[in-house]
Every structure is written in structure tokens, then in C-alpha cells.
Amino acid sequence: MLAVEANNVTKVFGSIHALDGLSFSVKPSEVFGLIGPNGAGKTTALRIVSTLLLPTSGTVKVFGHDVVQEAADVRKIISYLPEEAGAYRYLSGWEYLEFMAKFHTSDKAEARKMVIEAAEISGLGERLKDKTKTYSKGMKRRLLVARALMPKPKLAILDEPTSGLDVLHSYHVREIIKSYVKRHGVTVLLSSHNMLEVEYLCDRVALINKGRIVAEGEPKELKEKFRGTNLEEVFAKVVKLA
């Protein structure tokens, strides 16, 4: 069974076709990257997979569950990290993680275990006792990535996980994703502008432009096919061709 199966998905906002026949599939336990320029439709695609938006046409299935018909079932097995997510300002980092853990389990011991693990992967240490309004952007993002991964979802959907972060925080977040995800066999669907990041993290990538997939494959495969030294070059060539 595929982790994600998107078939001919369109999404129309007024006169804008944000997605125009988008199709891709993600295998279980792989890290799959959607890459594309601003306005290509990456966030819209991720929002549809995470049941926030409804497709205008086409179907999306997550581990066999339709995101429209079985949205509640999908929400039980996914975890979504929006690009511009925030945390509750007047809760401490620890309280925020506790609040989120309680949605995934009603067992107190299990929730506590989840929070302890999240605290560890966030690397925030004692600062978790402070209110999140005192966190830097990087710290907040680390907290949110830890929150997204702590329930060990079958599918983690990460929209620009390192967007706007400095080198050190980006490095930390990438390491979290790389190690934690592989260790627990979590499938990841992520979007990113950062081609180096995508190359480092993803098993396979899809290049998206104007709401359509224009190329798909392993980073190595794509570099060979389009004769690029890195994914950035591949991306530029593919977009020009498209």
C-alpha cells in the first residue's frame, strides 16, 4: 500500500488554478520532497494531503484512506507542520508538548513518554520551562518539529521545515528529521526551497511548477537525467523546459 497516492488533483481558488492535475505517490518509510518556486502549489498540495483543504477534483489517499471521505481516519495517522506555524504564547514549551500529546493518546503514561521524547529531540533542555513567547524563531521551530514527530505518525507532512532558520538551527532540524524518521520508519512528505536540504534528506523528489509535477525521481537519477551537478541546476533546467 502506498503512503500517499495523489491522482490528477486540481484545486481552484476563484480564477486561479493552484493545482492543475497533480499526481505523485510516496512509498512507505521514504522521505519524499516536493520542490518548486513560490506559488507552484506545494503548500496547497500539502494542505490537501493533511485534510485542511478539499481538492476541486481528483483523489488523494493516505495509506489507503481518502482525504475527503475519511478525513478523520487520515488525521489519526498524519502529523502536519505548516510553514508558518506558531505555538501558544502563554504556554511553556513543555505545556505545549503536553497539550499536543493528549490529542494522540488518552493514556497519561504514554503521553508523558511522548513529551519526554519530544523534549529530547527538540534539544531545548531547560528552556522548555519558559513560555514560548520568549523563544527565538529557531527554538520555536525545533519545538514544533519535535511536536510533529513525537506521536510517531505514519506520515509526517513538513512544509518548509527549515524556512527562515539560521545555519545551526537548520542543521539541527535536518538532523532531527534524518535520524528520528529513519529510526522509527516514519514516512515524510516535505516541501522545501532549499535544494541542498532536499538532496540531503529526500529519497525521492518531485519538481512542481504551476500546479503540475514536471519531473520525479531520486535526486541522483534526476541529476543524471538532466545533466546537472546538483538539484538546483536540475530544477532550473526543468522549469525552463516546462
Next chain:
Amino acid sequence: MLKGFGNFLLKELKELVRDPKILLGMIIVPLLMFPVLGGVISYATQSAQERATKATIIVVDNDGGYWARNFTASLKKANVRIFIENNTVLDNENITKLLSKYNATQILEIPRGFNDTINAYISGQKANITLRFYGVMIGPSAFESISSSVIDALVSKFNREVAPDVLTVEKSAIIKGEVKHGVDPAVLSGLLMSQSIALPITIMILLTYSVQIAATSVAMEKEEKTLETLLTLPMDRLSILLGKLSSSIIVAAVGAVAYMAGYSYLMGSAMSGIPAGVNLDLAALGLAPSLYGYLLLGLSLFVTMLSALALAVIMSAFAEDVRSAQSFVGYIYPLIFLPSFALIYLDINTLPLAIRILFYVIPFSHPIIASKAVLMGDYWTAAFGIIYVSAFTIIVMYAASRLFATEKILTAKIRFKRIRKRGEKTAEELQ
């Protein structure tokens, strides 16, 4: 002059004036609301005065002498519509019979010995006599005292023309069919009013606070970018809505208790200056709500708060940030302020039908209407209000739950300009 101040001020004013939400909420709404309020109050004052001057008074003439007839004639001259009855003992039973016979609300008794007393006064003896006035207490309203003042004016006119201080009036109120001797309906009405001001004001503040809290909490989820995460969690989306509503009610209720504590202290200080004559025990007069009345009032307040909160949640769902949400819910305020202010002064039953219907349609009028109704033992009005507001709340809650169940909670936005291009703008932002 501070460097850059003028330039900055100009920019601020441009931004504020060009924001249609502020223009509507801060300028146009008050400009419309207060004239409407003024119109309603002035109409009510006029009609109460007209009613008072055209009042029907049953004059029970138990004397029958020259001066009694003279006094009755002076009432007629003052354009007061009167019915005359002779030799009737004014006990509870007779009072009720007379009031229903003439469909009137006031009785004035000229006692036996009236003629002799005045003649004695004129011949130089020291004498005076007391007329008895009975007025039916309808409910707390600023204009309830007008009819009682008309009698005062007529008596002092008679005193001026015939003999100073020969006549005095003893007033009694008829409350729920019972005569309460020595209770002036005007004073009682004033006292009830001063007490009944507290409730509309508290309701107004409670509703305004809770509406603000609910709107802000929904808008904060959007502004702080926490709503998207919340909507993808394995939870019932109705829980988000109900959680927001319940927390707003709790916070607003705590605020209301604190407010009422402060307010009652203020009222206590203000009342301590009132003369002892006004010290009436409302509970003993049957003018304090019963336990059942309090229950109905509490229920009415609760469903009304729910309706306001649900409305605020729906409206703020269309806002992108806290500022827009607060501007949106600003449109609910006239609907809260208008009945609160107006019903402090007015008795809804004395208003013209169209205005009465308008007040009944506004859900936020009902706790105030209920508070006056239960005081007079009219539980049906309170109960119907609760049924109406509950139905209104269910419809609004259903709409709110539908909104939370779909993508509209993320994509719905109201723009005053470029409404036709709303789809385009939303799409740009979503990508």
C-alpha cells in the same frame, strides 16, 4: 514640534480613515445608533406623558359636598378623564372591581369630611385632610412616576387656589392585585429602576467582554498560526468551537462577578445617601424575583451569552487577525447597547408594535425583558424569550460548526474592497 511627528500622524490618520472596518465601526455605527436610541426614548417619553395627561382616574367621592364637587371640577378642567363613584368603601375587593369596571389604573378617594374640613380652614381654623391615591404598579420604568406626579400637580394647584396645605395625598401602590398602603408608586418605581439599571448594564458589559474574548481567541489562532495545526489533529472540530465558547463564558463570568462586586459597592455607597422614606423592602412587597424567576433569568442570560459568543466566533472566523476580528464584532455592539440602554428607561409593553417587534427580534434584549417580567411574576414572557434565543443560538451554532468542519475556516475572508477578486487574493496567499 517633534521631528517627524506630523508626517507620522498623517500616515496613521490615512491608514485609519482608509480602513473601512474602522470607519463603519467607529464612526457610522455610533452616528446611526445614538439617534435611533434618542428617537426611541423621546417617543416613549412623549407617549408616557400623553398617557399620563389623558389618564383615566376613578374618583370615589365619599363626601359629596361643595368642595368635593369643586375639586372634581378642577380635575376635569385639567383635562383629566374621570369617572365618579359615590360612597364606596375602598377595600381590596372594591378596588379591583372598580379598576376592572373602568379599565383604569388609578383611583383617587375624596374622604368623608372633606367639605367640612375645607370650610373649617376657610373660617380660620387649623385643619387639613388627606386624599387617598391608589396606583397600579406596572413595572420598573422611568416614566411610571408620571401619573403620580400629575396628581401631585393637581393637588398643589387646588391648595394654591383655595387654601395652602389644606390637602395632602397619601399614595398606595397596587402590586399584583394587592394594595400596599403608604407605598408611593413613583418612589417604588424609582427604587426598582435604580436597582434594575444594574442588570442591563451588567448584561451589556458581560456580553461585550465575552464577545471580545471569543473573537480574539479565534483570531489569535489565525494570527499566531496555530489554527492549521489544530485542524489536522485527531480531534473533533466541534471541540474547538465548544472549547472556545466555554472558555469565553467562564472568563466573562469571572469578569462579571468582579464587575458586579465593584458595582454593588458603588450602588451601596450611592444608596446610602437616599432618604429613609425610600427604604422599601422589595421582597416584602413581592417585587423581588422568586427562585423560579431567578432560574429563568439565569437561563435567559446563559442562552443569550451563547448566542452572542457563537455569533462572535462566526464573525471572527472571517477575520485574518485580531484587529480585524475586533472590528467585525463591533457590528454586534449596537444590537447589545440599543436594548440595554433603551430598556433601562422603557417598558417594552408601552412601545409601538414595530419597535416592540424589533426589540423581540434582537436576542440580546431578552435577558433584560426577562428581568423585568419575572419581577412582575410574568414567567411566560421570560420562557418564550428563552425558547426564541435558544432557537437563534442553535441556528448560529450549527452555522459555526459547519464553518469549522470545512476549509472555510481557513479560506473565508471578508474584504470590503475587491470583493469580486476575493478568490484571487486568497489563492495567492494560500500558495
